[in-house]
Amino acid sequence: MQKKSKIDRFLPVLSGVGLIGLWYLVRALMSEDRLFLLPAPHHILDAFSERGPALWAAAMNTGKGALFGFAGAVFTSFSMALFLSLSPRIRASFYPHLMVLQMTPIIILAPILILWVGAGMKSVVIITFLICFFPMVVNTTQGLVSTDSNLVDFFKMCNATKAQEMRLLRVPAALPYFFTGLRIAATLAPIGAIVGDLYAGSAAGGQGGLGFLTIVYSSQFQMGALFATAIVSCALGFLFVGVVLSFSWWSLHKWHESYRKET
């Protein structure tokens, strides 16, 4: 975490302005009949004002799906990691199955899910859950079993019970690993919800999310609206990661090496 000077902070703004300039330049060089493929930034802004309510509703739906899937994955993966950390034998029994789940492209499961629970929010939540689950369970388990062996001996010397060892030692020691998994899952959650919406979404009852909106706009060649949808999706991703990073900072910055100030 190095300190940024004022100029360093200003640089991304400067390069951003440059990129927008380049964008207009490319458009100026394009032939008239192909211009519709690359809407200008101001066209995208227009799309925002025209499609505002639709984008907002879709973002809320996708956000909801991502949040529920993510929260479910956090809770389930943490419980699962506690269980897996109990013995190497348990890990040997269940890790291969987790790998199978991870290796199966989730998209392949979409038709199965649609048949099981129907297209719509339920499928979206389950797909998000499946995508977020694996990195979280692997990282948290890793954290729970890599506790400093001297500290484990120290707890034994204090006649700590297994429950005390878990609560007072292994869980707090695993926090940095847990947050690594959480960070990965937070980037995957909105993607999972959008992909889920693309394949297993449904507009019925106003449940359509950003994925569904993308299908509608692309079928209508609404390039500006498609770009606007992409920007909203990106913002959703930043929101998720931002919240997780703040939470991670809040719980680790006082004691963990990774937040140590360079002096």
Next chain:
Amino acid sequence: MSASTSSSASTTAPAKRPPVVRFDNLIKSFGDGPRVIDGISLQAEQGDFISLIGPSGCGKSTVLKLMSGLLPLTSGEIVIDGMNPVNAREELFYVFQEPTLMPWLTVQANVEMPLKIRGRPAAERAAAATKALALVGLSERADYYPLQLSGGQKMRVSIARAVSMSPKVLLMDEPFGALDEMTRDHLNEELLAIRQQQAWTAFFVTHSVAEAVFLSNRIIVLSANPGRIHTEVKVNLPYPRTEDTRLSVEYQRLVAEVSRLLRSVERLKTKTAV
């Protein structure tokens, strides 16, 4: 070894107190491997400060692990305050080579942890930790995290955590091995100052002859492969020992003697190894 072997530990002799710690022909091997420790017998009286010194591979750290019940004995017996090592855990405390602090807890919370594990009330824990931190001169660092401390300060916290339990037996495995000499000398003096207030019996593993002579009243020189007691050296320097102790002729003589013994043990090791 010592003249006190006449007092049996199994019966409580009213005339003479039984030894706090008794080793009876300790033997330890790992799996089917050779003996790491081969027939160590020893008795420690209340208040003894015993240093274990010897070449690497002599099993000095293993002795501490056996005493704490972290490793099981192959044969022989260890009796601590009339109990086997696992049952005696309430009476002893282990100071590891590394400070072994929990980085997510403040200094105060680290020191309180053993009492917390034993379910003592918060007020009692806080009082014991405050007192122990005062003993090691770290009262002002109570709210710091280990990350913010120097190596010497971390070790002080580790010692504070040990003495906050007022153990009967204190096991220390090269606690100052990683520190520079100035800090080490200073902590040696602090350790003896704390000992003036708490009557624990200490087992101290070290590589440093000077440290062993300064701290102990008994130095056990071990030979390696397998670990056996080579010699015991009595250190009759009077307590309390201070900076001046290091300047005395007797101290210098003992350092020279133990160094010579250690060298002869090292030579023995090379011979058997070839």
